[in-house]
Amino acid sequence: MIEFKNVSKEYKNGVRALNDVSFRVDNGEFVFLIGQSGAGKSSIIKLFMCEERPTSGQVFVDGVDILGLKKKQIPFLRRSFGVVFQDFRLLPKATVFDNVAFAMQVVGASPREIRRRVPEVLSQVGLAARARSYPHQLSGGEQQRVCVARAIVNKPSVLLADEPTGNLDNEIAHEIVDIFNEINRNGTTILMATHADWIVNSMQKRVITMEHGRIAEDREGGDYHIGNASY
Ligand code: ADP
Numbered sequence: 001m002i003e004f005k006n007v008s009k010e011y012k013n014g015v016r017a018l019n020d021v022s023f024r025v026d027n028g029e030f031v032f033l034i035g036q037s038g039a040g041k042s043s044i045i046k047l048f049m050c051e052e053r054p055t056s057g058q059v060f061v062d063g064v065d066i067l068g069l070k071k072k073q074i075p076f077l078r079r080s081f082g083v084v085f086q087d088f089r090l091l092p093k094a095t096v097f098d099n100v101a102f103a104m105q106v107v108g109a110s111p112r113e114i115r116r117r118v119p120e121v122l123s124q125v126g127l128a129a130r131a132r133s134y135p136h137q138l139s140g141g142e143q144q145r146v147c148v149a150r151a152i153v154n155k156p157s158v159l160l161a162d163e164p165t166g167n168l169d170n171e172i173a174h175e176i177v178d179i180f181n182e183i184n185r186n187g188t189t190i191l192m193a194t195h196a197d198w199i200v201n202s203m204q205k206r207v208i209t210m211e212h213g214r215i216a217e218d219r220e221g222g223d224y225h226i227g228n229a230s231y
Pocket residue numbers: 011012013015016017035036037038039040041042043044
């Protein structure tokens with residue numbers, strides 16, 4: 001369970017990115033976060049990751065108010081989350097295998113666990129045959145699949161995705177969303193910020209619509225619409 005309770009965020013430059021935002025995502029849900037550029041979607045993701053702190057309000061992860069965590073506890077909190085970004089952020093000089101393995105090394109997994117788990121997760125995203133390739137040898141869709149593998153390799157309870165299909169054409173975006181769907185069916189909660197109206201409309205999941213730092217709408221089986229305009 002992840003939750004915002006009356007969260008506001010004002011950045012140092014005075015921009016109020018979030019204004020009294022409250023919502024809760026239960027275990028196993030798949031939720032889309034939509035809204036125009038600047039509406040506050042990325043800020044929400046950064047607050048869950050403790051990359052930013054709210055100006056006021058509370059952020060809960062599995063019932064724990066994460067603002068009360070000590071600095072040394074934050075890495076443990078981050079393990080509850082896998083994150084996928086629009087710009088893949090892979091290590092360019094590391095193979096596909098090593099990119100995913102690195103995420104396990106940083107949490108102290110043994111070489112044996114790594115040898116067992118990395119091929120498993122690469123198969124899950126359809127990249128078993130590309131383990132020895134380097135990112136530049138892969139298509140955009142394949143690179144994003146490596147990122148998804150990296151995000152889920154430590155079995156996080158929640159997958160946060162910030163415009164994960166923003167750099168992909170529709171067909172490839174579809175493949176990524178199919179993988180997300182399967183990850184969700186296996187029990188992982190998903191919160192995905194997106195501008196891809198056709199994905200949101202085809203999936204009929206819960207949709208939280210942000211407008212100027214506030215929740216404008218929060219609806220099950222929602223369609224993609226922002227104010228009167230669609231993207
Ligand atoms: P979205 O992801 O919906 O595009 P963001 O959360 O990135 O929205 O941004 C919300 C608002 O906060 C925007 O006005 C943006 O310019 C501002 N903002 C985001 N990050 C920062 C930052 N680190 N410092 C100052 N302003 C920021």
